[in-house]
Amino acid sequence: xxxxxxxxxxxxxxxxxxxxxxxxxxxxxxxxxxxxxxxxxxxxxxxxxxxxxxxxxxxxxxxxxxxxxxxxxxxxxxxxxxxxxxxxxxxxxxxxxxxxxxxxxxxxxxxxxxxxxxxxxxxxxxxxxxxxxxxxxxxxxxxxxxxxxxxxxxxxxxxxxxxxxxxxxxxxxxxxxxxxxxxxxxxxxxxxxxxxxxxxxxxxxxxxxxxxxxxxxxxxxxxxxxxxxxxxxxxxxxxxxxxxxxxxxxxxxxxxxxxxxxxxxxxxxxxxxxxxxxxxxxxxxxxxxxxxxxxxxxxxxxxxxxxxxxxxxxxxxxxxxxxxxxxxxxxxxxxxx
Numbered sequence: 001x002x003x004x005x006x007x008x009x010x011x012x013x014x015x016x017x018x019x020x021x022x023x024x025x026x027x028x029x030x031x032x033x034x035x036x037x038x039x040x041x042x043x044x045x046x047x048x049x050x051x052x053x054x055x056x057x058x059x060x061x062x063x064x065x066x067x068x069x070x071x072x073x074x075x076x077x078x079x080x081x082x083x084x085x086x087x088x089x090x091x092x093x094x095x096x097x098x099x100x101x102x103x104x105x106x107x108x109x110x111x112x113x114x115x116x117x118x119x120x121x122x123x124x125x126x127x128x129x130x131x132x133x134x135x136x137x138x139x140x141x142x143x144x145x146x147x148x149x150x151x152x153x154x155x156x157x158x159x160x161x162x163x164x165x166x167x168x169x170x171x172x173x174x175x176x177x178x179x180x181x182x183x184x185x186x187x188x189x190x191x192x193x194x195x196x197x198x199x200x201x202x203x204x205x206x207x208x209x210x211x212x213x214x215x216x217x218x219x220x221x222x223x224x225x226x227x228x229x230x231x232x233x234x235x236x237x238x239x240x241x242x243x244x245x246x247x248x249x250x251x252x253x254x255x256x257x258x259x260x261x262x263x264x265x266x267x268x269x270x271x272x273x274x275x276x277x278x279x280x281x282x283x284x285x286x287x288x289x290x291x292x293x294x295x296x297x298x299x300x301x302x303x304x305x306x307x308x309x310x311x312x313x314x315x316x317x318x319x320x321x322x323x324x325x326x327x328x329x330x331x332x333x334x335x336x337x
Contacts, residue, residue, distance in 0.1 A: 011148065037154075075102055093140070105290025217277040246304050281330065
């Protein structure tokens with residue numbers, strides 16, 4: 001398959017390098033030092049056991065038009081970054097090009113082919129003005145949930161921390177020929193790529209933790225372990241997750257694990273800084289709308305109250321606006337001496 005990775009960071013690099021090593025025709029959309037490193041040396045993976053793999057056949061381009069039409073486009077950027085790719089992203093599209101949304105949070109296509117009273121409805125929080133839906137036809141979309149953790153340690157170099165599972169799903173739940181082909185390509189590359197009958201339920205299980213732990217950590221600068229072991233913040237996370245569960249269930253989602261099991265899983269991760277806390281520390285835009293704002297909007301659509309989520313969303317939104325206005329970052333540093 002001709003596969004373009006849009007977002008040559010940790011997850012994109014991991015995916016693209018493994019797919020190239022398995023014989024797929026892989027092109028990265030990259031910039032600056034990452035672009036130069038990939039074209040000069042390929043992409044290097046450092047695996048969990050410290051061994052290395054080197055994908056020397058990949059190429060990287062800065063302009064989408066240079067990559068040309070693709071069989072599949074893997075979006076591995078953050079949700080709020082997709083709008084910045086338009087309309088250039090369309091240069092990658094042929095009549096049958098797939099767009100795989102390997103992005104955390106509620107996707108803009110959530111109500112596409114979702115049978116029920118809200119089918120086809122747009123979500124203003126993640127797609128204000130309908131720009132994404134207008135430029136990426138929902139018929140192209142395949143949903144995905146990303147489970148691995150990895151780090152871009154240098155331009156063109158990714159260190160895998162853990163995981164190799166990328167769950168896939170058609171918005172209508174069918175096991176189509178195209179999703180079988182994509183799953184097969186990922187499995188040949190060494191990934192677990194199960195095809196889910198209900199990709200939205202899979203999305204919600206991961207979102208369940210992200211919508212609570214990410215903003216709480218951004219506000220408190222605490223790790224997952226700290227949040228779960230401090231009773232007041234554990235209770236706060238549980239309250240947010242409970243509200244979210246009621247919203248999801250109103251939309252037909254059924255959770256396969258309990259809230260306490262999800263909390264225990266987060267605690268077991270240990271002293272891990274969430275991605276949103278890392279963004280606060282490094283002065284980057286916060287991934288708030290897809291993780292939190294969209295849940296508030298879904299609560300209003302379903303008439304399910306979300307007061308705790310709304311309060312944390314308001315506080316974290318103001319934090320993000322303040323950091324952006326000051327072009328600042330916020331990091332807890334030890335006092336000298």
